[in-house]
Amino acid sequence: xxxxxxxxxxxxxVNGFPKSLHLSNVYFPNEVPLPSRVKYYFKSSEPFSSYExxxxxxxxxxxxxxxxxxxxxxxxxxxxxxxxxxxxxxxxVFSGINEKLVIRNMLVLAGSGENIYHPEQPLIFSDKRMNxxxxxxxxxxxxxxxxx
Amino acid sequence: xxxxxxxxxxxxxxxxxxLAALVTEEPIxxxxxxxxxxxxxxxxxxxxxxxxxxxVNAAMTSKLxxxxxxxxxDNDDKITFISAPxxxxxxxxxxxxxxxxxxxICMSVISSILFEKQINGYPMETLQYRWATMENTDxxxxxMTAFKRRNIYLExxxxxxxxxxxxxxxxxxxxxxxxxxxxxxxFTHPVKELNNELIxxxxxxxxxxxxxxxxxxxxLAAYACLVTSLLNEGGVYVSVxxxxxxxxxxxxxxxxxxxxxxxxxxxxxxxxxxxxxxNTLTQKAFHENIPxxxxxxxxxxxxxxxxxxxxxxxxxxxxxxAGLTEKMDMLFDNTVDKDLKSLAFIHxxxxxxxxxxxxxxxxxxxxxxxxxxxxxxxxNMLTKCFKEILHVDGEIKWLEYTGNMxxxxxxxxxxxxxxxxxxxxxxxxxxxxxxxxxxxxxxxDKLIIDPRYVEEALNDxxxxxxxxxxxxxQEKLS
Numbered sequence: 109x110x111x112x113x114x115x116x117x118x119x120x121x122v123n124g125f126p127k128s129l130h131l132s133n134v135y136f137p138n139e140v141p142l143p144s145r146v147k148y149y150f151k152s153s154e155p156f157s158s159y160e161x162x163x164x165x166x167x168x169x170x171x172x173x174x175x176x177x178x179x180x181x182x183x184x185x186x187x188x189x190x191x192x193x194x195x196x197x198x199x200x201v202f203s204g205i206n207e208k209l210v211i212r213n214m215l216v217l218a219g220s221g222e223n224i225y226h227p228e229q230p231l232i233f234s235d236k237r238m239n240x241x242x243x244x245x246x247x248x249x250x251x252x253x254x255x256x
Numbered sequence: 257x258x259x260x261x262x263x264x265x266x267x268x269x270x271x272x273x274x275l276a277a278l279v280t281e282e283p284i285x286x287x288x289x290x291x292x293x294x295x296x297x298x299x300x301x302x303x304x305x306x307x308x309x310x311x312v313n314a315a316m317t318s319k320l321x322x323x324x325x326x327x328x329x330d331n332d333d334k335i336t337f338i339s340a341p342x343x344x345x346x347x348x349x350x351x352x353x354x355x356x357x358x359x360x361i362c363m364s365v366i367s368s369i370l371f372e373k374q375i376n377g378y379p380m381e382t383l384q385y386r387w388a389t390m391e392n393t394d395x396x397x398x399x400m401t402a403f404k405r406r407n408i409y410l411e412x413x414x415x416x417x418x419x420x421x422x423x424x425x426x427x428x429x430x431x432x433x434x435x436x437x438x439x440x441x442x443f444t445h446p447v448k449e450l451n452n453e454l455i456x457x458x459x460x461x462x463x464x465x466x467x468x469x470x471x472x473x474x475x476l477a478a479y480a481c482l483v484t485s486l487l488n489e490g491g492v493y494v495s496v497x498x499x500x501x502x503x504x505x506x507x508x509x510x511x512x513x514x515x516x517x518x519x520x521x522x523x524x525x526x527x528x529x530x531x532x533x534x535n536t537l538t539q540k541a542f543h544e545n546i547p548x549x550x551x552x553x554x555x556x557x558x559x560x561x562x563x564x565x566x567x568x569x570x571x572x573x574x575x576x577x578a579g580l581t582e583k584m585d586m587l588f589d590n591t592v593d594k595d596l597k598s599l600a601f602i603h604x605x606x607x608x609x610x611x612x613x614x615x616x617x618x619x620x621x622x623x624x625x626x627x628x629x630x631x632x633x634x635x636n637m638l639t640k641c642f643k644e645i646l647h648v649d650g651e652i653k654w655l656e657y658t659g660n661m662x663x664x665x666x667x668x669x670x671x672x673x674x675x676x677x678x679x680x681x682x683x684x685x686x687x688x689x690x691x692x693x694x695x696x697x698x699x700x701d702k703l704i705i706d707p708r709y710v711e712e713a714l715n716d717x718x719x720x721x722x723x724x725x726x727x728x729x730q731e732k733l734s
Binding site: 128129130131132133134135188190192221222223224247249252253254255 | 621622623625626635636639640642643645646647648649650651652653665668685688689691692695698699718721722725726
């Protein structure tokens, strides 16, 4: 039991009502189904020196010759999306299971800024970007504005 | 555009003025420091236009050298001049270099060539362009003891007759590319070929200019007239003749601007008028400094009066004062620059209440995103806030003890009561977004005193966005 929780309990017992109320709600109307609902994350069981080198080793393994070819082969989202951190983190390591999936996730993570994913944004392979678990959301305009 | 093609560098900001002078065929005076290539400008242009040109050093020349030897024919009252290669009779373009250093005895001949196209009453039928240069008045030596002994100011009456008075660019005026290009091409390396584009451009505009002189655009005439009045009131002498000259210059510049190739290089009307005004005033030939701020202030005043033009700086002010729905209209105004909109948005974002900011962000982010209205910086700011509204996960803190234990937080209870009154019930979009908006504000310690007022304002914003979206869709379809 944390101190603040204890203090809140005490407050409620003295005053008869809690000191604060927790509210939580997600308002993402009718997201575009796939691939935006997919959680993008990356965790490798194999050791590697840099993200770029690891990515290129996977690309070579697939028999592709360039980053552009890899981009075209892994079904990257073609439109810009809002980047949202996943609240429920995935705990397991998945590299080696499906290398195509690993490549796609690495490309999406590197191409997503703090708030926006854009297919033409430059890829940045930083620890901060690569150690996230994100979802891409795209608002459907008719749904959001209640239009037919 | 044209000048660079013929190898003249550094004159980009004045290119339209030079083209206007070529259209009007009126004399221009170029003031500049030594070595600015001012005297060769017309020589290069003449080569491109296929005209015979002669540069006359006014400081060194004599009357005979200009005219050639006069001869009286037998039994005839007329004088003829012996044609010599150096005489100016058959030339189509003439440049009088260092006009201010010309000997007084030559000045009458030079001024009659410059302004009347004649010598001793004999017309120079082939002559089209007459330009003159003088040294920058900053170099004039006031005590007349140094090496520039003959440097004197031109007579005011003489300067009044020049159509444009321009200053030749110095090193500081050259762009980095021009400096590099200049060193590669050797700076005085004009393209000695005919430039058909330039010839076509000038010959297309000449008849149009003559036509427009008869009936100048009323706004140009009003601008010239009112600017003259204000300058005179401000202590800057502008004669009646100069005012009419200003109008002629503006007509020519307006034509050049209208027919200028490439949309991106077309100046706004205001820029063209200011260019005409600053290069028509004679004061720079006499070392009289007119403060830039005076000219700018008069020009802006005129633009607002005549063209109802709102200056860019005002746009942000107007945006800040506008209501939320008006702000949306302003953001979707295609005539306003994206960076200006973004700057205004960032300013609003940093200087507005959380309620106002969140309303605009919540309602407009998806359409601002879809139609790419803001630049990256502003859009990141917008989206960060949008994400916080869409996914609320926080605490509502009790702000004060109300004595009503049953209801808990009175403010939140009021909001809930109001939400239930909304049409369509809990499943309606309006209910859902109002609920989301309230809990966002509550978890950010915002006291919602009047939930109805807040919700209705939010709903207005959403309805505005719906309208914009519908309009855009229709526009796309049509």
